[in-house]
Amino acid sequence: MSKKVVIDPVTRIEGHLKIEVNVDGGKVVDAWSSGTLFRGFEIILQGRDPRDAQHITQRICGVCPIAHSMASARCLDDAFKAEVPTNGRITRNLIQGANYIQSHILHFYTLAALDYVKGPDVPPFVPRYEGDYRLPPEVNKKAVEHYLEALNMRRKAQEMLAIYGAKMPHITVIIPGGITEKVTKESIDHFRSYLKELIDFIDNVYVPDVVAIGEVYKDYYDIGRGYQNALAYGIFPLTDEPDPTGQKMLIKRGAYANGKFIPVDPAKITEDVKYSWYRNDTSGLNPAEGKTEPQPRKAGAYSWIKAPRYEGLPMEVGPLARMWVNRVPEVFGLGEKAFSTMGRHLARAIECRMVAHAMMEWLDQLRPGEPTMKPCEVPREARGMGLWEAPRGAIGHWIEIKDYRIRNYQVVSATIWNASPRDDKGQRGPIEQALVGTPVKDLENPIEVVRVIRSFDP
Amino acid sequence: MVRRISRREFIRICTGTTAGIALLSALEPYILETLAEAAEGKPPVIWLQGAGCTGCSVSLLNAVNPPIQKVLLDIISLRFHPTVMAAAGHLAWHALEETAAKYPGKYFLVVEGGVPTGDDGIFCTIGEKDGKEITLLHALKEYGSKAAAIIAAGQCASFGGIPGAAPNPTTTVGVWEVIKKTPVINVPCCPMHPDDFLGTLTYVLRFGELPELDYFNRPKLFFPDQTIHEGCPRCEYFAKGIFAKHPGDEGCLAMVGCKGMVAHSRCHIRWWNNHTNWCIRAGAPCQACSEPGFPDDSGPLYGRYRLHE
Numbered sequence: 001m002s003k004k005v006v007i008d009p010v011t012r013i014e015g016h017l018k019i020e021v022n023v024d025g026g027k028v029v030d031a032w033s034s035g036t037l038f039r040g041f042e043i044i045l046q047g048r049d050p051r052d053a054q055h056i057t058q059r060i061c062g063v064c065p066i067a068h069s070m071a072s073a074r075c076l077d078d079a080f081k082a083e084v085p086t087n088g089r090i091t092r093n094l095i096q097g098a099n100y101i102q103s104h105i106l107h108f109y110t111l112a113a114l115d116y117v118k119g120p121d122v123p124p125f126v127p128r129y130e131g132d133y134r135l136p137p138e139v140n141k142k143a144v145e146h147y148l149e150a151l152n153m154r155r156k157a158q159e160m161l162a163i164y165g166a167k168m169p170h171i172t173v174i175i176p177g178g179i180t181e182k183v184t185k186e187s188i189d190h191f192r193s194y195l196k197e198l199i200d201f202i203d204n205v206y207v208p209d210v211v212a213i214g215e216v217y218k219d220y221y222d223i224g225r226g227y228q229n230a231l232a233y234g235i236f237p238l239t240d241e242p243d244p245t246g247q248k249m250l251i252k253r254g255a256y257a258n259g260k261f262i263p264v265d266p267a268k269i270t271e272d273v274k275y276s277w278y279r280n281d282t283s284g285l286n287p288a289e290g291k292t293e294p295q296p297r298k299a300g301a302y303s304w305i306k307a308p309r310y311e312g313l314p315m316e317v318g319p320l321a322r323m324w325v326n327r328v329p330e331v332f333g334l335g336e337k338a339f340s341t342m343g344r345h346l347a348r349a350i351e352c353r354m355v356a357h358a359m360m361e362w363l364d365q366l367r368p369g370e371p372t373m374k375p376c377e378v379p380r381e382a383r384g385m386g387l388w389e390a391p392r393g394a395i396g397h398w399i400e401i402k403d404y405r406i407r408n409y410q411v412v413s414a415t416i417w418n419a420s421p422r423d424d425k426g427q428r429g430p431i432e433q434a435l436v437g438t439p440v441k442d443l444e445n446p447i448e449v450v451r452v453i454r455s456f457d458p
Numbered sequence: 459m460v461r462r463i464s465r466r467e468f469i470r471i472c473t474g475t476t477a478g479i480a481l482l483s484a485l486e487p488y489i490l491e492t493l494a495e496a497a498e499g500k501p502p503v504i505w506l507q508g509a510g511c512t513g514c515s516v517s518l519l520n521a522v523n524p525p526i527q528k529v530l531l532d533i534i535s536l537r538f539h540p541t542v543m544a545a546a547g548h549l550a551w552h553a554l555e556e557t558a559a560k561y562p563g564k565y566f567l568v569v570e571g572g573v574p575t576g577d578d579g580i581f582c583t584i585g586e587k588d589g590k591e592i593t594l595l596h597a598l599k600e601y602g603s604k605a606a607a608i609i610a611a612g613q614c615a616s617f618g619g620i621p622g623a624a625p626n627p628t629t630t631v632g633v634w635e636v637i638k639k640t641p642v643i644n645v646p647c648c649p650m651h652p653d654d655f656l657g658t659l660t661y662v663l664r665f666g667e668l669p670e671l672d673y674f675n676r677p678k679l680f681f682p683d684q685t686i687h688e689g690c691p692r693c694e695y696f697a698k699g700i701f702a703k704h705p706g707d708e709g710c711l712a713m714v715g716c717k718g719m720v721a722h723s724r725c726h727i728r729w730w731n732n733h734t735n736w737c738i739r740a741g742a743p744c745q746a747c748s749e750p751g752f753p754d755d756s757g758p759l760y761g762r763y764r765l766h767e
Contacts, residue, residue: 007547008586011540014512016584018591036583036591038574039509040627044620049758055745056753059620062513062649110519114544124536127553128544148527155520159731166740167730168520169513169649173706173742175760180706180741294627296580304581375704450546 002029005446008036012111013458014063017419019431021449023440028449031428031435033419035305038277042292045409050076050378050401053409054174057397060413062169063106066099066161067390068397068413069174075397076176079384082376086240088178090362091164091372093236094191095171095179097359101198102157103391104319104352105206107457108345109150115451116213117143131447134216146205153201160194163187178373185368192363199356202349210349214342221334224341224452226434229313230256230321231417233264233396235389236358250358251351251389254325257313261325264310266385266396271412272307272423275300283424287398288385290410307423308412316430317393317417318456320347328354344455378404390414392457418456431456465665472657472679500535501663502557502565504601505611507540508582508594509621509630510571513649514612515541521652522732529656537565540584551585551592558601566659567605567640569633572614572621573598576629595636602637607662609643610634611655616644616674617750624754634675641668644675648747653728654680674750676722686718686744689726705760706741715760717746 002024010017016037022030041060045053054072058065070092077084084092118133118140119125135143158168164181165171173179181187214221234246234253246253246264255262271290273283277298282291287308295301309315320343323331331338331347338347379401386397393414400408420429428436431453438448507515519526530536536543537557538550545553557565571594574581579595586592602608610633613619622630634642643662645654658677661669669677687693695701695710702709712719721744729736737744745756753759 006586006589008591009540009546009550009584011543011546011550014541016507016582018583018586037509038581038628039621039630041620043625043627044623049761052753052757052759055759056620056623059511059513059648062511062516065511065513106516106519110542119544120531122531122535123553124530124539124543126544127549129546129549151519151526155522155526155732158516158520159734162731162734164740166735166737166742167725169511169516170747172737172745173740175705175742178706181735182706182741294581296577373704373706445549446547 003443005440005443005449007446007449010450010453012114012454014061015415015458017458019435019449019453021435021446023443026439026441028435028438028440031432032302033305033421033429033431034303035419038294038304040292040294042409042411045406048406049404050079050399050406051176053399053406055172057411058170060411061390064099064103064390064392065169066096066165066171067388067395068411069171070096071386071388071395071397073174073176073386074388075384075386075399077384078386079382079399079401080176080376080379082177083374084178084240085371085374086365087183087367087370087372088374089237089240090366091179091181091183092174093362094359095161095165095174096236097355098157098161100355100391101202101352102154102161104348105150105154105157107348107391108206108210109147110154111457112345112454113143113147115447115454116217117147119144119147129445129447129450130442131445143209146209149205153198156194157198160191160198163191175373177376178371180373183366183368183370183372188363188366188368192360195356195359195363199360202353202356207349207353210345214346217342220342220451221337221340223438223448224434224455225339225437226316226430227314228336228339229315230324231264231310231315231317231394232322232325233387233389233394236355246387250355251322252326253387255310255315256325257310257315266387268311269396269412270309270312272309274424275421276303276306277301278306287396287410287412288383290398290408292410303421305416305420307420307429308417309423312425314420314423314427314430314433315417317414318344319351320344321393322389323347323351341452341455348457380404393417415458419458431458463664468661468664469679500533502561503534503536503568504554504557504565505536505539505568505570506584506594506597506601508569508571508584508615509574509628510612510614510619512541512570514570515539517649518652518655520731521656524656551587554601558604562604564606567602567608568611569598569608569615570611572618572630573633573636574621574628574630575636581628598633598636602633602640605640607641607643607668608633608637609645609655609658611645612650613646613648613747613752616646617752619648620753642675643668643671643677645680646676646748647723648752651728651730672722680724681722681748682724683722686721686723686726686738690718690738691726692738705743711738711741711743713762715743715758715762717756717763718744719763721746721748723748
């Protein structure tokens with residue numbers, strides 16, 4: 001006889017998530033993931049000036065607003081036929097890279113670490129789930145120091161971002177055709193001094209901490225396996241040339257399903273809504289033609305999140321997916337074990353290191369005094385698509401412009417993929433699937449379950 | 459031993475125009491002194507999240523003076539905060555209920571995100587008790603009524619913000635439109651600035667009363683009568699009639715969307731992210747994210763500001 005465990009709210013994530021699992025024989029046998037907030041961005045965007053989308057969609061997520069800003073900017077660049085000068089491309093990469101560093105450090109330390117490390121015995125660190133906190137006292141003490149130090153580091157990454165981004169969260173400088181801030185020798189030096197300090201932390205604290213936690217919690221390389229499908233749109237363009245297939249990027253586009261690497265065709269993306277609180281007649285659409293028509297309390301539905309699928313398959317997105325399809329040795333070398341709770345943490349740390357070091361090279365490619373933007377006009381009628389990668393996974397924006405205004409705008413963000421409910425065929429979403437098989441020792445303290453959920457950085 | 463700070467001195471520090479240092483660095487000793495004197499230890503804080511993006515919590519983590527570690531460990535007792543608390547599920551919800559029951563009329567409630575009121579608040583549920591989902595609307599009424607004061611953190615909690623933008627599909631409103639009996643202090647901007655938030659909290663703790671509020675319940679200390687335009691470093695361009703043709707150009711940004719003329723915020727003084735930069739300095743038009751009309755009255759964001767008829 002299986003027992004139901006409800007975790008609501010799932011804390012230490014961005015957003016509102018509820019997870020329900022059935023436990024039988026000490027293991028999760030089924031799971032349901034519910035997004036419990038609807039704001040209606042796609043409805044709010046209709047009829048507005050297309051350029052406003054880039055600012056409004058940032059407010060989807062205050063942890064990764066840059067990813068929405070950039071997906072939207074690339075969507076608008078596409079629709080406006082904008083040309084971004086070299087300085088514009090690189091400063092955008094630096095702004096996005098700074099956001100990756102802040103988001104990855106924030107995720108591991110502020111959001112995830114307290115599942116493995118005992119915090120100080122004062123709120124908000126207590127109460128906590130009872131469970132197998134395995135670090136010896138002196139190591140745990142060191143880890144708490146790193147938790148506190150990480151708060152400084154992520155703040156500094158935000159300050160670094162603001163050098164070109166003006167303010168963070170929610171930047172105002174990105175615009176179709178580039179950015180409004182200028183590049184000076186002083187700003188490059190300022191950025192570099194922050195980046196050096198952050199690289200030192202990533203190389204000598206963050207990556208070693210993740211490896212060390214992975215040693216102590218080795219079994220978590222076998223927990224949270226999931227479908228072993230991966231999707232990445234690619235991010236950080238390395239040239240000014242057009243790149244319709246996403247192959248001229250630091251992290252390239254690609255997908256992996258049923259044990260095979262496959263190319264990505266955006267036309268094969270659909271969103272199902274049978275189990276989501278939207279009208280059933282809007283199910284199965286490609287986002288370019290997507291519709292958002294809420295129907296609260298729809299019978300059988302259990303989430304505000306739609307169920308995106310690629311060729312009908314649920315796909316995991318995020319650092320693990322990106323490192324896997326790019327066959328980065330530290331992650332790819334783990335084989336099947338990469339698809340796991342600890343594998344996701346490791347992939348995130350390895351990616352953070354990779355991006356931070358690449359940023360150092362990009363700084364040297366900036367040309368002080370040269371333009372960061374090439375102005376362009378809003379077209380009367382156009383369509384655009386922006387594929388990008390949030391720190392937490394693949395993100396796509398689609399726009400249709402009519403009479404200089406937004407006719408339709410659709411967003412499929414990372415957590416829509418990972419935390420999706422079942423699709424019309426009844427296939428579980430990636431987090432739901434990853435939870436199946438997770439051991440649960442104590443139904444009152446389902447710490448194993450939240451460890452798996454948080455590894456996705458929802 | 460730190461000297462007691464007078465109201466006048468507090469206001470002088472908060473409204474000071476010293477550029478180059480974070481606003482609250484001068485206040486830090488007084489904040490610590492305030493807490494050392496708090497009779498019942500650190501003030502309990504419950505932080506609810508509604509129709510928002512967590513950006514205001516992230517912005518609070520960007521606090522420098524005092525640093526966020528000090529805020530979390532020494533200044534407040536953060537009993538419930540979905541983004542940082544260790545507990546989850548029932549355990550988390552129990553911590554919230556326990557705090558409200560133990561400190562009625564004494565705890566501070568912070569709300570981040572707007573309040574969806576449409577369809578009985580169904581568009582935002584934030585927890586579950588006895589198998590029943592709890593809407594933010596319900597929780598706000600329940601725990602707002604027992605709080606000492608409520609701080610609406612950010613534009614959405616203050617005025618509905620982006621989720622409350624037309625056509626407002628979830629009928630999202632600011633906290634003060636739902637809660638009438640408990641005092642609500644609005645600390646807008648998108649996101650809220652950590653100095654504005656911590657300065658407001660300190661004032662309330664220090665003097666046991668609300669700071670002077672403007673017509674929109676914003677503390678005048680941080681949302682002055684003066685607009686950004688009046689203190690703008692590009693104001694001289696305006697006087698000379700030199701206008702930028704595109705965002706990012708030299709010149710006044712009024713013709714490419716700047717709404718600094720209606721923005722009552724101190725961005726030109728305190729800047730953002732530890733005094734690193736701010737919008738107009740970076741060539742980006744001000745969006746007046748401090749104002750109740752954001753984003754509808756600010757849009758189109760690259761269009762000239764027009765008074766509504």
